[in-house]
Amino acid sequence: MSGSIAEFDLCGIADRIRTREITSEDVVRTAIHRAEQLQPTLNAFIQLEAEDALEAARSIDARIATGEPVGPLAGVPLAHKDMYYREGKVTTCGSKIRADFVADRTSTALARLEEAGAIYLGGLNMSEFAVGPIGNNVHYGDCHNPWNPEHAPGGSSSGSGASVAARIVYGALGSDTGGSIRIPAAMSGVVGFKPTQNRVSRYGLMPLSFSFDCGGPLTRTVRDAARIMDVIAGHDPKDPTTSRRPIDAYEDACGASVTDLRIGIPTRYFFDDLDPDVAVALEVAQEVFRDRGVALVPVDVPDHDHINLIWAAALSAEAATIHRKWLRERPGDYGPMVRRRIEFGLYQPATRYLEAMTLREKYLREYVATAFADCDVLLTPTMPVPAPRLADVDVSDGKGMTELVIAVSRNTRPISYLGLPALSVPCGFTAANLPAAFQLIGRPFAEAQLCTLGHAFQQATDWHARVPPIARNL
Amino acid sequence: MSDITGEFVAMLARTWHRFTLPAGNAESLADLLSPMDEAGEAVADAISFDEEPSDFDLALEELAPPRGKS
Numbered sequence: 001m002s003g004s005i006a007e008f009d010l011c012g013i014a015d016r017i018r019t020r021e022i023t024s025e026d027v028v029r030t031a032i033h034r035a036e037q038l039q040p041t042l043n044a045f046i047q048l049e050a051e052d053a054l055e056a057a058r059s060i061d062a063r064i065a066t067g068e069p070v071g072p073l074a075g076v077p078l079a080h081k082d083m084y085y086r087e088g089k090v091t092t093c094g095s096k097i098r099a100d101f102v103a104d105r106t107s108t109a110l111a112r113l114e115e116a117g118a119i120y121l122g123g124l125n126m127s128e129f130a131v132g133p134i135g136n137n138v139h140y141g142d143c144h145n146p147w148n149p150e151h152a153p154g155g156s157s158s159g160s161g162a163s164v165a166a167r168i169v170y171g172a173l174g175s176d177t178g179g180s181i182r183i184p185a186a187m188s189g190v191v192g193f194k195p196t197q198n199r200v201s202r203y204g205l206m207p208l209s210f211s212f213d214c215g216g217p218l219t220r221t222v223r224d225a226a227r228i229m230d231v232i233a234g235h236d237p238k239d240p241t242t243s244r245r246p247i248d249a250y251e252d253a254c255g256a257s258v259t260d261l262r263i264g265i266p267t268r269y270f271f272d273d274l275d276p277d278v279a280v281a282l283e284v285a286q287e288v289f290r291d292r293g294v295a296l297v298p299v300d301v302p303d304h305d306h307i308n309l310i311w312a313a314a315l316s317a318e319a320a321t322i323h324r325k326w327l328r329e330r331p332g333d334y335g336p337m338v339r340r341r342i343e344f345g346l347y348q349p350a351t352r353y354l355e356a357m358t359l360r361e362k363y364l365r366e367y368v369a370t371a372f373a374d375c376d377v378l379l380t381p382t383m384p385v386p387a388p389r390l391a392d393v394d395v396s397d398g399k400g401m402t403e404l405v406i407a408v409s410r411n412t413r414p415i416s417y418l419g420l421p422a423l424s425v426p427c428g429f430t431a432a433n434l435p436a437a438f439q440l441i442g443r444p445f446a447e448a449q450l451c452t453l454g455h456a457f458q459q460a461t462d463w464h465a466r467v468p469p470i471a472r473n474l
Numbered sequence: 475m476s477d478i479t480g481e482f483v484a485m486l487a488r489t490w491h492r493f494t495l496p497a498g499n500a501e502s503l504a505d506l507l508s509p510m511d512e513a514g515e516a517v518a519d520a521i522s523f524d525e526e527p528s529d530f531d532l533a534l535e536e537l538a539p540p541r542g543k544s
Contacts, residue, residue, distance in 0.1 A: 198531060245535060309513030328493050340499070344506045347478075347486050352514045358521055361528040368537045376539070402506065419534055445538040 005030045006474070007467070010076055010170035010224035011251075017075035020064060024057035024075025028119055031077040034168045035121070037474050041149050042166060043141045044159040046082045046092055048122040053077060056119045072227055074117030080173040081157045082123030083130060084110050084215075085204040093206045094126040094156075096139045096333045097326050107204025108239065109173055109215050109232045116231045121169055124159025128338045130175055130208045131319070132156055133183045133408045134393050138335035142390055145188060146468035147434055151387040154187030154408075156180040160218045161188035166471040171219040171228050175205060177212045177315060179412025182424040182439055185218050186382035189426045189435030191454070191464065192218045193225040194412075196445050197419030198243045200229075201236030209318040211357065212311070212416050221464055222425065222454035226250035229447060245445055253448035254455035258292055261453060263440075264299035264375030270411050275385045281428030281436035282381050288460050289379070294453070299378065301371045304414045307363060308406075311417035313348050314356035320345030337401050364418050368443055376449055378441040380411050382424040386434040415441055423450040426463045435463075476508035483507065 005027055008016065016022040032050045039045060060075040083093045085103030092098050114120065125143040127135060135158030136142045143158035145151040146166040153162045157174025161184030164172050174181040176194040185192025193216045200215045207213055217228040229250045236242045265271075265286065274282070286296055319342045320327070327334075327343055334342070371378060385407060393404065415422050421442045428436045440450045458464050480501035487495045495503070 197534060241531070243531070243535065245538070306513045306517050309510050310517060313510040313514060324491065328491060331493070340502060340506070343499075344503045346491055347483050347503065347507055348510070352511070355514060355518055355521060357530075358526065358528050359517060361530045361533045362520065362525075364530065364533050364537065419530065443537055443539050444534040449539070 006034060006167040009220045011221070011227055013170055014073055014076050017060070018064060018070065024060045024119065025054060027075060028053050028057040028077045028121070031121055031168055034166065034471070034474050035163070038166050038168060038470065041470055042144045042146060042162050044125055044143055044163040044166065044168065045079065046094070046123045046125050046140050046159070047090070049120065053119050053121045060117055060119070071116030071231070073113060073231060075119060076117070076170050077119045077121045078113060078171050079121040079124050079159070079163055079169045080110065081126045081160050081175055083126065083175065083206040084173060085206070086110060086120070091123065091206065092140070093130070094128045094137050094140060097330055099139070103204070105204050108201035108236045109205070112232050113228070124163055124172060126158055127156035127180070128335050129206070129323070129342070130156040130177060130180055131338045131341050133179055133405055134388070135184060136390065136393060144390070145387050146471055147189060148432070149470070150389055150391065151434060152187060152390050152393060154184030154387060157184045157218060161185055161190055161192070164188070164190045164218050164220060165468055167467060171217050171224055173215055174218050175208075176214045176216060176416065177208050178311065178416045179409040181214070181216050181218060182382050182412050182422060183408060185424040186426070186435065186437035187387035189437075189463070189466070189468070190218050190220055191222050191225050191426070192216070192424040193229060194416070194422045195229065195233060195447055196243075196421045198241050199233050199421070199445065199447065201232070201239040201242050203236055203238040207322055209315045211318060212315055214416070222423065222451055222458055223251060223254045225423070226254050226451045226455070243445070248448035250448055250451045253451040256452040258294050258453055258456045261377065261449060262295045262297055262375040263289055263453070264297055264371060264378045266301045266371070266378060266380060267298050269301060269304045270380035273384050274381060275430065277430035278381055278384060278386065278436045282438055285427040285438050285457065286379065288457055289453070292456050292460060297374055299371055299373070299375055302363070302367055307414045307417050308410065310356040310359065311413055313352050316342065316345030317348045317353040318345070360417065360419070367418055372443055376442070376446070377453060379438055380441065382437040382439040383408055383411060386430045386432070386436060411439065420444060421447045421450060423454050425454045425457055427457070427461070428463060476511040478504045478507045478511055480504045
């Protein structure tokens, strides 16, 4: 029973709970069993709230039994990067500094998920304070890649990717400031959705960067991600930065035609220095789209190297502003690389930060005018390389670690600076059985187009349906 | 080339932020800062302050595809 329940995707299990084919309590029990079985190997959870989840599941089952209307996620167990606040509960942010932090508010994203009937299963492992694309954590232990536990799961939403890939939960929220949803999604072989800047409320989400943070889902399928986006996206009076633009119907967009959409393939930067196996997977993915009737066209894109560096300057200045007090008073309570990556923001001149932020609008307008002149969506590798071995990631080695961070996140960071939506979709495996993925990048607020194309790809392939060996037969 | 040195970073830490950096940390921070400083110099001339104030959020809204296309 455990296997079959776990094999359904989010939409599939939600439909079965709503029609009383399966109870939410059974689904949650299965999720708890799998979380406990896999915790010694994956270390995906920082905290598992089994009893509260079971109580919530029984409540949902009772409501369904009486015919009470329930939301689109009713009874579905989810878990989230442990930086989404819940009033009265500890939210660690993957840190020693906030190990005992009790939130005084509940994040809007979690409140909306709960309103839609989702069950909160626990807080997931993450890179300390959401800093780092590898997924290691010196305080709570490294999270591991379900496809090969010797490899990194990707960060900073490491537990989100690992727990979804291992079929523990049906979806998880992460946060993305430079790739922290898309990178763990790509490394762990699941879907990761970074929305347009200001599309999803950040109220009650521990910030890393005021300007670049985005909340979004990691799921097994694009349709699952679309359903979560339907719930969490949209204006929030508690987060005045959120857009007032009406949201599209993302799950409905999954059934739309792709034949009038054009995909642009950048002729430089994104496909540089690709791992050969990743390159093959990307070639095959393009063929899948061609076979579905999508036009693929080469497109020029502006220079990204400077964008990446000024993004880092601005991000670090914002992160250092948030962390300055702790950096002074509790420097030894940070992991060494996390501290270094935040700390250098203390030494950026204000003029450099303001230049980076002032250029953001100019670069966005230039980028859209150039890259999207002849297409609707860009397709690139999410990462040029597969997941590295954790043993090769030395968090005390500043120079080597910096180079690795740059390599892993080179294709995601510029999109964060530009504020554009991006959807990472698994598209194959390397010879070492590690996932490869592409990202679809849209114009601002074009999330629905990404859903249409990503879903069409998954209708024609089964990469997303493959289960890591350690997650089978539990 | 950027002239940011560990000694300079350590001085900024003491003066602006009132804490003392270990020597090795200051050097590695200088290594991180230098390429950003150079990139900042390279792009600074691209800014035309006569066009200020910029509004990134408004640009996002304006650059969205027409509704119905998405």
